[in-house]
Amino acid sequence: ARLNRIHSIFGTVDGLSGRFVSVFNYFKSLFYSKFMKPLRNGNVIHDEPPRKRFQEDFESTPLYIAVVTYINYGIMIVFGFLRDFLRRHGFEKTHASTEANDMKDFVPLYASFESFYTRNIYNRIQDVFNRPICSVPGPVIDIVERQFSKSGWMFKYTGKVLKNVVNLGSYNYLGFAENDGPCAEASIESIEKYGVGVCSSRKEMGNLDIHVKLEQKMAEYLDVEACLTFGMGFATNSMNIPCLVSKGCLIISDGLNHASLVLGCRLSGAQIRVFKHNDMKDLESKLRDAVVYGQPRTHRPWKKILIIVEGVYSMEGSIVNLPGILELKKKYKAYVFLDEAHSIGALGSRGRGVTEYFGIHPREVDIMMGTFTKSFGAAGGYIAGSRALVEHLRYHSHSACYATSMSPPVCEQIITSLHIISSTDEGKRRIKQLADNCRMFRQGLKKLGNIVYGNDDSPVVPAMIYAPTKLGAFSREMLKRGFGVVVVGFPATPIAESRVRFCISAALTEQQLQDALDAISDISDLLQMKYSKKK
Amino acid sequence: MGFDFKLFGKKPTSVVGYIEWLYFIYCITTGIYMLDPWERTVFNTCLILLLSMSFYTAYAFLPQHIFAMLSHFGLMDT
Numbered sequence: 198a199r200l201n202r203i204h205s206i207f208g209t210v211d212g213l214s215g216r217f218v219s220v221f222n223y224f225k226s227l228f229y230s231k232f233m234k235p236l237r238n239g240n241v242i243h244d245e246p247p248r249k250r251f252q253e254d255f256e257s258t259p260l261y262i263a264v265v266t267y268i269n270y271g272i273m274i275v276f277g278f279l280r281d282f283l284r285r286h287g288f289e290k291t292h293a294s295t296e297a298n299d300m301k302d303f304v305p306l307y308a309s310f311e312s313f314y315t316r317n318i319y320n321r322i323q324d325v326f327n328r329p330i331c332s333v334p335g336p337v338i339d340i341v342e343r344q345f346s347k348s349g350w351m352f353k354y355t356g357k358v359l360k361n362v363v364n365l366g367s368y369n370y371l372g373f374a375e376n377d378g379p380c381a382e383a384s385i386e387s388i389e390k391y392g393v394g395v396c397s398s399r400k401e402m403g404n405l406d407i408h409v410k411l412e413q414k415m416a417e418y419l420d421v422e423a424c425l426t427f428g429m430g431f432a433t434n435s436m437n438i439p440c441l442v443s444k445g446c447l448i449i450s451d452g453l454n455h456a457s458l459v460l461g462c463r464l465s466g467a468q469i470r471v472f473k474h475n476d477m478k479d480l481e482s483k484l485r486d487a488v489v490y491g492q493p494r495t496h497r498p499w500k501k502i503l504i505i506v507e508g509v510y511s512m513e514g515s516i517v518n519l520p521g522i523l524e525l526k527k528k529y530k531a532y533v534f535l536d537e538a539h540s541i542g543a544l545g546s547r548g549r550g551v552t553e554y555f556g557i558h559p560r561e562v563d564i565m566m567g568t569f570t571k572s573f574g575a576a577g578g579y580i581a582g583s584r585a586l587v588e589h590l591r592y593h594s595h596s597a598c599y600a601t602s603m604s605p606p607v608c609e610q611i612i613t614s615l616h617i618i619s620s621t622d623e624g625k626r627r628i629k630q631l632a633d634n635c636r637m638f639r640q641g642l643k644k645l646g647n648i649v650y651g652n653d654d655s656p657v658v659p660a661m662i663y664a665p666t667k668l669g670a671f672s673r674e675m676l677k678r679g680f681g682v683v684v685v686g687f688p689a690t691p692i693a694e695s696r697v698r699f700c701i702s703a704a705l706t707e708q709q710l711q712d713a714l715d716a717i718s719d720i721s722d723l724l725q726m727k728y729s730k731k732k
Numbered sequence: 733m734g735f736d737f738k739l740f741g742k743k744p745t746s747v748v749g750y751i752e753w754l755y756f757i758y759c760i761t762t763g764i765y766m767l768d769p770w771e772r773t774v775f776n777t778c779l780i781l782l783l784s785m786s787f788y789t790a791y792a793f794l795p796q797h798i799f800a801m802l803s804h805f806g807l808m809d810t
Binding site: 667 | 753760768
């Protein structure tokens with residue numbers, strides 16, 4: 198009976214049985230289209246044809262490596278209990294945080310699994326995380342060497358610096374992290390004009406003309422009506438989602454969304470439902486349930502339904518199925534929030550992001566959010582969309598009201614890099630170089646036999662490692678060969694699926710990538726990491 | 733760098749290197765690569781004790797067990 202009710206309103210999922218079309222909406226759209234002309238910035242033509250449905254790769258874990266991973270964690274947990282026992286009864290000195298002596302009878306603070314994991318498993322391979330670098334995060338970096346002792350609890354700086362380590366971990370997609378060149382010179386000039394600190398928030402005295410210029414240029418670049426910029430990318434998400442949705446609204450977010458989106462959703466007070474990563478059928482069934490059944494106890498209709506997705510997911514390297522989502526959005530009248538943190542500048546033939554990659558007009562996405570940290574070599578975030586949305590956020594956003602606005606040299610860096618990407622040959626060369634590098638590196642890695650997750654065109658390439666011991670060994674061996682990589686384990690990924698995440702940059706030459714592939718091949722042989730069954 | 737396994741760089745080809753590499757893979761697979769040297773010694777000692785006791789038990793008692801099983805199933809005269 199429940200299914201029949203849903204089918205009578207929307208038709209079955211395959212859309213073949215009879216549907217009710219609103220006659221009133223049809224006449225309303227005819228009438229209003231004569232009088233409402235949307236504002237346009239620029240005359241950009243979107244003539245790329247929409248792509249066919251893409252295929253993404255998530256090869257499943259081989260059984261023996263899953264067993265090995267669980268054995269690893271089992272032994273580590275046994276020895277973790279042993280060490281905790283020794284520490285608690287005084288046989289060994291405790292270096293971790295513990296409760297104060299008079300609080301020991303209270304509810305324990307450090308007994309959760311996260312705490313146990315950090316003390317006993319994470320700390321042992323701590324020399325592969327948080328490595329300090331002392332140069333600009335370009336294609337090669339200088340790493341400050343550290344000497345660890347006492348199984349990871351203590352370290353000291355040896356005084357040596359490892360020079361010219363090839364950087365495969367920074368989000369430097371278009372290579373704008375540089376300390377000389379037009380961007381750096383423009384930033385220096387802006388420091389001479391404005392200084393470095395703004396000393397005020399956007400609403401008070403911190404609204405500089407350089408911010409207005411940046412927002413205009415960003416709106417032109419994205420081909421939307423208006424744009425609003427913020428000083429911090431994480432704060433853009435977490436402080437602005439509460440302004441858009443509130444208590445009677447529904448948020449349907451992808452299962453693998455970033456922590457900033459999750460925090461923003463929780464702060465807003467709206468009801469949150471999660472759909473499986475990139476799964477359109479799951480999203481559709483959740484949308485249907487939401488529209489038909491409304492709010493949980495009262496069954497009143499939801500005030501708004503907001504679908505939150507990311508352009509490129511940084512831990513999986515997958516690209517969102519944007520045509521599918523927009524089709525569902527139009528059918529069920531929901532709003533779409535697209536977080537293009539990793540995809541702006543890196544996808545699309547002119548670097549305009551995931552909408553250009555799919556050949557979709559950006560006007561179809563209601564709220565486009567992005568960060569300047571990844572492709573533009575600066576810091577901060579933006580939200581773009583219709584003028585009504587941006588004006589609403591300008592007055593109601595917590596970030597605009599309380600947070601200091603963006604520093605002028607950072608704004609100037611973004612303006613110069615936008616100019617380079619959109620109007621010069623250098624920009625076109627960088628975009629093409631990034632696309633070539635991605636393709637070459639990913640195909641090379643797949644040919645070696647490693648399991649690589651995600652879409653073929655994304656600039657983030659995660660290769661699976663699974664076992665925590667191999668995580669530490671891989672990173673150390675790569676550093677010895679002169680390559681700096683980022684390995685990620687729990688809690689950023691599921692506990693049995695640790696991976697190494699390579700971020701491709703346009704500043705890396707083909708020779709460097711080929712050397713990296715040779716090193717990865719040798720080390721994968723050494724560590725028996727070539728799990729893939731397709732070759 | 734503060735841990736006591738040497739960094740190989742690539743899979744070794746010499747005989748001694750190959751045996752060291754086998755021990756390395758054993759440590760990686762069981763997870764003791766991440767432990768302190770004394771913890772590794774404890775684990776290896778326990779494992780060797782367990783294995784040696786199992787082998788001794790097999791050596792001492794297995795013929796009797798096999799004989800008893802076969803005669804129970806009627807495949808051999810008691």
